[in-house]
């Protein structure tokens with residue numbers, strides 16, 4: 256093989272820069288049946304934890320339109336078993352032997368490193384995407400300070416060359432939800448405090464549909480004190496609320512279309528969805544039959560859906576799984592107070608409001 260492909264990475268000499276990623280090749284046994292894995296530059300072991308781990312229940316690998324989703328859940332035989340049964344064979348291969356190690360607590364990582372310190376290997380890859388069960392199940396790799404802390408402690412005792420596998424997930428679900436709630440609430444407050452009283456004062460019908468918002472209100476707002484300020488607040492909140500709703504709607508429909516018709520072009524499909532929605536939207540205002548349909552959505556579907564969602568989050572989903580999802584990418588991880596408020600306050604409120612909607616026919 257050409258010497259031009261030789262690569263030194265993190266102090267390890269690879270004969271070429273091709274390595275199989277952790278979890279995609281087990282411990283290198285199975286792939287040998289298909290090709291000589293020693294042609295590779297490196298091989299990264301399945302992620303190992305201090306104790307054996309059975310992994311997740313249910314479907315673990317799912318092919319999608321644009322790749323593969325996996326939810327293996329760190330199934331592995333544990334570090335000691337790997338040392339006893341696989342390490343020597345992997346070390347004997349003519350390639351860089353990378354051992355991937357994760358943990359569910361700081362102690363797990365440190366004890367795991369101590370064990371691996373006693374044996375030769377080429378590179379230790381630290382997997383910091385695992386949930387920290389002692390800190391609300393937030394992954395170590397999602398917050399810079401937490402990641403820095405665990406890497407610093409591991410590096411202090413690690414005798415091997417060390418690389419860190421960073422986590423690509425960094426969205427802050429709770430912060431995004433708070434922003435959406437803020438804009439929605441601002442829009443609702445402006446409507447309640449300014450628009451509805453103004454409608455009564457001007458003798459207008461508060462349920463007159465889109466024309467109220469886009470034709471009548473601009474006129475009213477011009478006449479009332481601070482009207483322009485209210486207009487800016489209201490319409491900014493409406494734009495943000497509208498864009499985030501569209502994003503939600505397109506995301507789910509688009510992803511399922513791409514899954515069903517993998518040959519569809521993503522941009523063309525999105526453009527088509529935009530045209531369809533715009534076409535429907537422009538024609539909605541003159542169609543008087545929409546009113547009752549929209550009432551069914553806002554009186555029945557939204558409250559029932561929101562209540563089922565609340566129940567499944569706080570009473571059906573496992574607490575650890577919920578906290579992991581919620582804290583992914585969060586600057587400030589939510590803890591037991593958030594969980595208990597959700598379980599014992601938010602869920603009952605959702606049920607009460609759902610009953611109000613259903614029995615009093617109030618739209619939400």
Ligand SMILES: Cc1cc2nc3c(=O)[nH]c(=O)nc-3n(C[C@H](O)[C@H](O)[C@H](O)COP(=O)(O)O)c2cc1C
Nearest residue numbers: 276277278279301302316323325327329355382420
């Ligand atoms: C079935 C499967 C199992 C995986 N298991 C692990 C693992 O145990 N440890 C780890 O750090 N990454 C694991 N990964 C992540 C891969 O190592 C890799 O980072 C990921 O597939 C992203 O690379 P890609 O964008 O080239 O697919 C796994 C991926 C797959 C598909």
